[in-house]
Amino acid sequence: MDTGGTAVVIGASMGGLLAARALSETFARVVLIDRDVLPAEASERRGVPQSRQLHVLLARGRQELDDLFPGLSGELSGAGAPLIDLHDDVHWFNDGYLMQRAPSSLIAIGISRPRLEHAVRARVAALPRVELHASCEVTGLTTTPDRSRVTGLRVRPRGSEGPDERIEADLVVDAGGRGSRTPVWLEELGYPRPAEENVRIDVHYLTRIYQAEPQFFGGLSGVLVNPVPGTPRGAVAGVQENGQVAVALTGMGRDEPPADDEELARFAETLAAPQVAEVIRTGTPITEPARMRYPASTRRHYEQLARFPEGYLVFGDALCSFNPVYGQGMTVAAMEAQLLRRLLAGGAARRPKLAETFHRAASRIIDGPWAIAVGTDLRFPEVNGRRTLKVRFVNAYVHRLHRAATSDPALGSAFLRVLNLIDPPTALLAPRTLLRVLLGGRGATVSTPATAGIVASG
Numbered sequence: 001m002d003t004g005g006t007a008v009v010i011g012a013s014m015g016g017l018l019a020a021r022a023l024s025e026t027f028a029r030v031v032l033i034d035r036d037v038l039p040a041e042a043s044e045r046r047g048v049p050q051s052r053q054l055h056v057l058l059a060r061g062r063q064e065l066d067d068l069f070p071g072l073s074g075e076l077s078g079a080g081a082p083l084i085d086l087h088d089d090v091h092w093f094n095d096g097y098l099m100q101r102a103p104s105s106l107i108a109i110g111i112s113r114p115r116l117e118h119a120v121r122a123r124v125a126a127l128p129r130v131e132l133h134a135s136c137e138v139t140g141l142t143t144t145p146d147r148s149r150v151t152g153l154r155v156r157p158r159g160s161e162g163p164d165e166r167i168e169a170d171l172v173v174d175a176g177g178r179g180s181r182t183p184v185w186l187e188e189l190g191y192p193r194p195a196e197e198n199v200r201i202d203v204h205y206l207t208r209i210y211q212a213e214p215q216f217f218g219g220l221s222g223v224l225v226n227p228v229p230g231t232p233r234g235a236v237a238g239v240q241e242n243g244q245v246a247v248a249l250t251g252m253g254r255d256e257p258p259a260d261d262e263e264l265a266r267f268a269e270t271l272a273a274p275q276v277a278e279v280i281r282t283g284t285p286i287t288e289p290a291r292m293r294y295p296a297s298t299r300r301h302y303e304q305l306a307r308f309p310e311g312y313l314v315f316g317d318a319l320c321s322f323n324p325v326y327g328q329g330m331t332v333a334a335m336e337a338q339l340l341r342r343l344l345a346g347g348a349a350r351r352p353k354l355a356e357t358f359h360r361a362a363s364r365i366i367d368g369p370w371a372i373a374v375g376t377d378l379r380f381p382e383v384n385g386r387r388t389l390k391v392r393f394v395n396a397y398v399h400r401l402h403r404a405a406t407s408d409p410a411l412g413s414a415f416l417r418v419l420n421l422i423d424p425p426t427a428l429l430a431p432r433t434l435l436r437v438l439l440g441g442r443g444a445t446v447s448t449p450a451t452a453g454i455v456a457s458g
C-alpha cells in the first residue's frame with residue numbers, strides 16, 4: 001500500500017536500516033540520515049562503538065532478517081559466514097552445567113557486526129525509494145506552529161559552519177540509539193519526557209578476533225559461559241566469516257577482563273568452559289583486544305506518555321537498550337520493523353496516533369526480552385532493583401532447568417527457544433517442561449574450571 005510522502009530516519013545503524021526497510025513499502029521516499037561516514041567496506045565506525053564487540057544474531061533475528069531481506073542468510077553463508085545450529089554446534093555452560101546437545105531448528109549465523117550491518121545496508125541502499133545521507137548530523141526537529149506535529153528535521157552536514165538545513169518529512173523515526181536526543185527534544189517542545197528505567201549492571205566487554213583452527217571448540221562452532229552470582233564473569237566465542245573466531249569476555253563492576261595476553265588467558269581459565277582459554281592460549285590473534293563498558297540497561301516508556309507529537313516515533317535502542325550479554329538488541333529491532341511494516345500495511349500512516357499504537361505494541365515486544373535480561377541480572381547482588389517473588393522463583397527454577405538440561409535435550413531446547421525470542425518466557429512453565437525440570441537433573445555435576453575439560457569432552 002503506497003501512502004506517498006517522505007519518511008526520514010535518524011540513524012543508519014541496524015535499527016535505522018530495519019526501520020527504513022519497513023517504511024519503504026508505504027512511503028514514496030525514505031531518507032536515512034547518519035552523522036558517520038558510512039564505510040564502503042565492512043568496517044567499524046565511530047557512531048556504533050559496539051561494532052568492535054562480538055555480536056550474536058539470535059535465531060529469531062535471523063528469521064526476521066530473512067523475511068525482510070529474502071535470501072540474506074543464504075547469501076552471507078555463501079560468502080563464508082557459517083550457519084550454526086545453536087543447540088547442536090555450541091557448548092553451552094549455563095550456571096556451570098553443560099547442556100546436552102541435540103539437532104534443532106535454531107539456526108544462527110556466525111558473522112561480525114560490521115559485516116552484517118554492511119550487508120543489510122547494501123540491501124536497504126538498493127531499495128528504489130531509499131536514500132542514504134551520511135556525514136549529516138540531526139540537530140533538532142521542526143514542527144507545526146502549535147507543535148502538535150513534527151514536520152521534519154534540522155540537519156548539519158559534517159564539518160559545516162553554516163546554518164542548519166531543513167528536511168521536510170511526513171514521518172520522522174528516531175533510531176539514534178541509546179544516546180537518542182528525543183527526551184530532550186520533547187522537553188524543548190513542551191512535551192513530557194518518557195519515564196526511564198535504568199538497571200545498572202556495569203558490564204565490561206573485551207572482544208578479540210583470532211584465526212580459526214579446526215580443533216577449536218572440539219570441532220564445534222562455539223561456546224558460551226554465562227556469568228553466575230559469585231563469579232560474574234562470562235564468555236562467548238564462535239566462528240565467523242573469513243575463517244575467524246571472535247572471543248568476547250565479560251566482567252561486572254570492578255572485574256574487568258584484562259587486555260594483557262597472559263592475564264586474559266588466566267581470566268578465561270577461571271570460567272567453566274576450557275574452550276575459551278584454549279583459543280586465547282593457542283590461537284593467532286588478528287586484532288588487538290577491543291574494550292567497551294556498558295553501564296545500564298535502559299528502557300524509555302514512550303507508550304505511557306499522555307501527549308506525543310504526530311508524525312514522529314522512536315525505534316530500536318532509542319526505545320530500549322538491553323544488557324548486551326543476552327544478544328537481543330538487533331533481534332528486537334527486527335521485530336519492531338515487522339511491527340511497523342504491519343501497522344503501515346494496515347493504513348496506520350494515514351490515521352492519527354501512529355506513534356501511540358506503535359509504542360504500545362513495541363512495548364509488548366520488549367516486555368519478554370526485558371524480563372529475561374533484567375530478571376536474570378537481578379540474580380547478582382551488585383545489580384539494584386526489586387527482587388520480587390516471581391523474579392526469585394523464575395531464577396531458581398531456571399537454575400534447576402539448567403541442571404536437568406545436562407541430560408534432557410527437550411529442556412535445552414525449551415530454554416534456547418525462549419532465549420532466542422522464538423517462544424515467550426512463560427513457555428518454560430508449560431506443564432510438561434515443569435515436570436521434566438522437577439524430576440530431572442539427578443546426578444548432574446557443575447563444571448568447575450578444574451573439571452571442565454573432563455566434563456566438556458565426556
Ligand SMILES: Cc1cc2nc3c(=O)[nH]c(=O)nc-3n(C[C@H](O)[C@H](O)[C@H](O)COP(=O)(O)OP(=O)(O)OC[C@H]3O[C@@H](n4cnc5c(N)ncnc54)[C@H](O)[C@@H]3O)c2cc1C
Nearest residue numbers: 011013015035047050055056138177316317324327329330
Ligand atoms: C557491547 C555491546 C554488544 C552487543 N551485542 C549484541 C549482540 O550480541 N546481539 C544483538 O542483537 N545486539 C547486540 N548489541 C546491541 C546492538 O548493537 C543494537 O541493538 C543495534 O545496533 C541496534 O541499535 P540502533 O540501531 O537502535 O542504535 P545504534 O546501533 O546505537 O545506532 C545509532 C545510529 O544513529 C546515529 N546517530 C545518533 N544520533 C544521531 C544524530 N543526531 N544525527 C545523525 N545520526 C545519529 C549513530 O551514528 C548510529 O549510526 C550490543 C550492544 C553493545 C553495546
